[in-house]
Amino acid sequence: MKNPTSFHACVADDAISKVSRLFNATLDDIFAELFQNARRAGATQISVSQIDYPDLGPVICLIDNGPGLSDPRDLFTLGQSAWENDVQSIEDAAGMGFFSLAGRRVRIIAQKHGTCRSWMIDAEPESFGGEVPITCSEGPPNHDGTTILIAIKPNESFVPAANHAARYLPIDVMIDGVIASRKDFLADAEYIEEWNGIRIGIYESSTVGFRNSEIINFHGVTLHARLPSLSQEFHRTYYARLDVTHCASLKLVLPARKEIVENAFMDDLRNHISLLFYQLIKEAGAHSLSYDNFRRAAALGIDLLPAAMMLREFKPSHADRDQTSLGAVKTITADDVIYDSEGGAIEEQNLAYALSAQRVETRLYDPKPAFTGYEWYEQLTRLSVKEYRVIGDTDTFCVAPGKRLTMTERPDQLEIQCILADATYSEAWTLATDWLIFGEDDWGLDDVDIAVTKSSKATSADLVDFLEHALFCPSDDAEAGSYDQQERWFRDEAEDLAINMLETSLDAEINAITRVIDRELYWLRRQDQIITVEIGKGRIDVSGLNPQPVAATE
Structure with a gap:
């Protein structure tokens, strides 16, 4: 060798x-x-x-x-x-x-x-x-x-x-x-601390105009860096910026000096920023940190109270997710209930209508998985939908959420069978309702089944709104038409279906003809005219459209 x-x-x-x-x-x-x-x-x-x-x-x-x-x-x-x-x-x-x-x-x-x-x-x-x-x-x-x-x-x-x-x-x-106009890099900070030659600024939100290149000020040169932030479910979110004044441990990547060198000092810096976040949260009092962040605060030596007992009121999602709105954040009690299900727009719209129609006292809230681990959250009662029950004159059918059921006549009763459960018990809960949709999410009117009880006082307009919330999801295909066109086509089809169910097929046909005339032709008539349209034997006859008299000249 x-x-x-x-x-x-x-x-x-x-x-x-x-x-x-x-x-x-x-x-x-x-x-x-x-x-x-x-x-x-x-x-x-x-x-x-x-x-x-x-x-x-x-x-x-x-x-x-x-x-x-x-x-x-x-x-x-x-x-x-x-x-x-x-x-x-x-x-x-x-x-x-x-x-x-x-x-x-x-x-x-x-x-x-x-x-x-x-x-x-x-x-x-x-x-x-x-x-x-x-x-x-x-x-x-x-x-x-x-x-x-x-x-x-x-x-x-x-x-x-x-x-x-x-x-x-x-x-x-x-x-x-x-x-030239100059300003303190941390001028808008809520809290500033000097640490190892760096001024750390803490901000309540990102609305101070953070740009990707303006997280750190290195003697006048602004740089991007990966710094921690801390979000809460319902309270403020914290961000950080750094103004370097006299720090030998923070190094820049050569030759361009536009990035921070990742080293042990940066790990310590990030941990210290997180510590500041938790200290500020402790001083603020109530918080809505995830349970994981709650435990991290404890690991850094910051003992916090559990997150405040707050959740969002349950609001059903829409098939068109852009139309879904968030419920209000409320302080809850140990007696309140979480909607704990993976159901989509159909199940949630079915449930929300049943709850509103009965005016039940149980207040339902959206789940917050990030709170899993807090004792108060673990002990809350969960509600889940088990099945739908269709009760007719002679037969009763049980249908799992997401499954279809072909209806030949309007049923006497419709029920949603729910399960209420917590860590120690479970019980059944029945909700009566006027109508239900059976089928999978993200399908149209032709791919689901709809049931309305015989005694329902619902109007076709009520049912059309309900069907739109549960089923209408516009296509972004360029050939599908505009959003407004697609929505109008859906509502027209839903209106025909609703009238056919609540009244008769003849009423649905008359309404369809009336809708076309009202939308496309009615504007042609003068106030003193009566126009008659006769359709039959392969032709259309129109009478009553007399020419408007010409005003006499002087």
Whole structure:
């Protein structure tokens, strides 16, 4: 076996030629990086404007009042950072920000650090990739700070990008002679805590305008990060934002520095944010955390009371789910009941009508599986639908939810057989009702069976509304017609069916003809006209449509 060899990692000779891909070369990137460079150098003010420079033409002129440069080569040495040790350790500056200018012609006039002299540095677009040399000559005397002249592209507007980069920068930026508006990154926070060099802001909701890139403010640059949030069933939801002030442990992914490095510190940070959420919830009093979050709070050392006894009132779902509304949130008691079933719109509409028709005292609520584990929730009584019972003159039929039953005549009675049960007991509960739908969800009128008792006082309009809630689900097929058209077609068919059931087939036919005339033809008549339409023997005769008399001329 040969002796092992060793070697060191290195950077390929042509790596510098790829620097144009480190950044997008947009003004957003350029201002973000150059503002950061000026701040790190100790500048307290930056100005940005557009000027016509004698030998460069239209340029963006960026001036800062920092101390200038010690060595111009530091700007063009990929990966080299010339910042003071404390800046380097706290911000992990990578020495790549100036390469955001790659692809543009640039001139820098920089004070020689600690002197009254200056450098004038010229770089062509190809200079950043090492293809064209950078020239450095003596600049004007008594030049303070650093001036960067950047060739502008056609139709390029620098003002929005400069204002965006200046929003959360901790130093003043003057744009076209006007000081850019700045604000505290956590200005709208409900609660702020300093933690390991980071200001943590807690928000009650996401309405503060969170953008994907604006979760963390890193000295003026906004970043996206995966931070915890904490939602409750009926109470406020909590979110977090971070304003980094002096934290050496929070690192950015190089070279673009637009993402957070995932490390143990970030795990600790996320746990601390969650701890703050639970502390605020404890101070607020009542809560509606899931049982899992309740247990996590306990694991973090926050002892909370159980979630408040609150649930939503049961409201039946619609076949058209966009029309389903949520019930009101109510405080409940141990005597209240949960609707605990996987039934869809048909079962829920059947049950809701039966409950409303009988005006039963039992208050029914929607289940909340996230509360499973709380003692009060586990002890509540559950209601489930077992079967439907159809009672006629001689026969009684029992039908499971979702199954069909062909009806030859209207029954004497209809019942919904329910089961009421909790952890310790179970009992049957019977609800009488005027009508029922038998069949599977997501099917139309032709695929279900409908029963209405002989004694029902329901009108056809009542039944049509009920059928629409339980069965109408519009198609999004382009050839199916608009929502309004589909709804009208369904209601017309349901109306014919309801009249046929509640009255006679003749009444249904007369109503269908009347509906067409009323909708399509009635508007043609004048108030003093009586129009007669005769249909038969393959022809239609219309009489009474006399021409309107012409007004006499003077």
